[in-house]
Amino acid sequence: MPTKFSSLPVSRFFASDPRHYQIAVLAALLVYGVGWLGFDTAGREITLLLATALITQFLCGKFFSVSAFDPRSALISGLSLCLLLRTNSTFLLILTAVITIASKFVLKWNHKHIFNPTNFGIVAMLALSGEVWVSPAQWGSKLYFGFLMACLGGMVVHRALRSDVSYAFIFSYAAILFGRAYWLGDPLAIPLKQLQSGALLLFTFFMISDPKTTPDSRAGRILFALLVAGGAAYVQFVLYRTNGLLWSLALCSLLTPLVDYLLPGTKYQWTSPTNGNKGELHEKDRLVLGPVPRPVGSSGFGL
């Protein structure tokens, strides 16, 4: 039965590159958010963000002499910005998309992106302008939606073989929340409510999982996940500031080169055992994305 399904053209398309799943899921979430949850973003913002991301990707590709234009990574970053970024300013909207994409080409260490592009773009604008914001509660906390996102996200992550960082993060973050509730004497309903957050799941399964920016070794990734979880909790519960997840990931990303140095591993490439024998589409993707060391123009997996 699985063989039958995997032989379908659609299935082969998704299997050929984990980013295809991601684009589909992010687009579906955006439709859900705009159509059903009343997101404060409209066709105009979405068009601008996606167009700017793609154009920047194209221009940076030319400037940094990357062989072929691949819209997929830029599309992922653009869609992620649509889900997260809010601002009244058209200029800042465009600027954020430019910074997000350009960061992939500029901010590198040892041929590896330092920051998850979307994370960097948003955090940079939060820090610099004060005119953008993120609405972490926009997804609500309906349980079924959380499950849905976890399943969808988990599926996508699994294909990129970086699920270890997601699971390490969510378990350590949950442990912090439950531990804190225990220490405070709070009812279980509080940490459970905090975990039932669409934004948290989106972060866990789509942003921190970015194989292009997480440490190369499994031990390194687990350490990284623990650091991000601890940092996020620190921002939220000690500093009492919002967007703890985003700030923590951005700061911890600066430590990734050190973690890679201490706990070396094999660098990620867009080849995974699960789709290693899926035929011509896969080969084509490798060509587009380039061999190891990591391709200059791709965003990596993740928001």
Next chain:
Amino acid sequence: MALSLGLLVQADSAYSFCGFYVAKADTKIFNKASQVVLARQDDKTVITMANDFKGDPKEFAVVIPVPTLIERGQINVGDKNMIDHLDAYTSPRLVEYFDGSPCQLALMERRMSRDAALPASKSLLARAEALGVTVQAQYTVGEYDIVILSAKQGQGLETWLKESGYRLPRGTSEVLGSYIKQKMHFFVAKVNLKEQSKLGFNYLRPIQVAYESPKFMLPLRLGTLNADGYQELFIYTLTQKGRVEPTNYRSVKLPTGMDLPIYIKTRFKDFYRDMFDQQVKQADMRAVFTEYAWDMNWCDPCAAEPLAYEELRGLGVFWLSHEVGSAFPGPGRRPVPPPTSGARDVFVTRLHVRYDAQHFPEDLVLQETADRNNFQARYVLRHPWKGEEASCPASEDYRREVIRRQENEARQLADLTGWKLADIRAQMNLGRDTADTQGKWWQKLWSR
């Protein structure tokens, strides 16, 4: 009517609302409701808490958690009228339009608004002694005796409060303990009867506290302990940058801009209450509703005039300086146009939440966004033209259009409030079947 005509003549803007304030509904629409005003810039916050405690004043006492230790000068007794004004300014509003003759297009508009002032009910009772509890200070502010407390643990504080004669609901020590570990402090306020009779107020004025803390939150948990059923909370935030939203509960804007049947004019408060009920149901009681978000400089239409400089200062807007703000022009509830100069740096957000311990287990955490898009809950009444029928060829089309429109209004109202469509249609005197009044599909095919 003369008034509105007079204004119509004077009005020179293209958007000439010539309305006047028609009605003010009772304030008691929602039960067990509290009002909180939060004025905040950077980490400096002034919180104003209103209550509508109806019992014997000597029975009144309230335990309030605050993020920092506070001194005498940080507590004040506010003016309830200011909150009422803010409430009226931000409340959902009803706008009336009058269709002109279909033959000769003319439009007249009116608007009215309703007020949803919903004061607070918080209770816990009072007296004083010690048990791992430090009484930091004790003084009388206005009609209140204030005791400022620090405690090491919730159990001790609970015992101390009980020994002091306060009646505490079950589970208080757990919540107090949680707050203590989160480095919150407390104060207890009770009514000083002597001071109260000296001052001559027959109601309890709002208590205000100013503090500086990164915590931008409202402690809901104590309030859910002694509540049977849900509670209603109105939060008015006054900020400099823009709209305020919760970061740990979804915020939903109230439906707005709908055309409603004319008879709603006299039942607007029922409409608002039942519409809100419906919204809460649809959101599974897990959302905070945004009812108003507007630049304090103006309004259109105005349910009440924007707050004056003194009122804003009174509610804690400390960043306003005299030179900038000037008194607001314009009597009545005419729309106040966007300012050209001398703008006041205040953005108001009105949030409305219905909560209980089950659906809102954790305290409400807020953030100020940079969103300056204006939002209001506004509903429209369109009066059909009452002229001679068939006075011109267009009137037949117009009549059909009105019937179609009214049918839509009825459905819209039923959707929004959960009221029975049949009842609504009866109230509107709509015919049983509107299909034939809409005409046959071919009637317009060769019409001249």
